[in-house]
Amino acid sequence: MIEVTLINNKTLQTVSATYTARELVSQGGEDLLMENMMENLVCSCIPIGETNVIECDCWEQWEDCHLEFDGE
Ligand SMILES: [Zn+2]
Numbered sequence: 001m002i003e004v005t006l007i008n009n010k011t012l013q014t015v016s017a018t019y020t021a022r023e024l025v026s027q028g029g030e031d032l033l034m035e036n037m038m039e040n041l042v043c044s045c046i047p048i049g050e051t052n053v054i055e056c057d058c059w060e061q062w063e064d065c066h067l068e069f070d071g072e
Contacts, residue, residue, distance in 0.1 A: 002070055006037045009064040015041040030067055038062060 002024060005016040017037060019027075027033040043058035 004033065004037070005068040005071070006034060006041070006062075007066055007068060008062050009066060011061065017041060034065065034067060037067075 001018040001020060003016055003018050004024070005014050007014050015037065017040070024033065027036060038059065042062055043056060045056040045058060048055055
């Protein structure tokens with residue numbers, strides 16, 4: 001398993017998850033992996049009303065972030 005940490009460059013908050021090498025490859029690149037981690041680990045906000053639009057600033061807060069793999 002490979003530990004992946006998403007680090008917010010602004011607030012220095014971190015979230016991490018472990019993936020197998022195969023899972024990482026199937027993510028299709030760092031950008032998509034970041035997006036995936038955002039959706040699963042950072043933004044758990046619930047859509048408001050019937051519009052399906054999530055009103056939150058998580059993505060704005062985490063606009064400037066980077067990934068570390070196994071602490072590198
Ligand atoms: Zn959110």
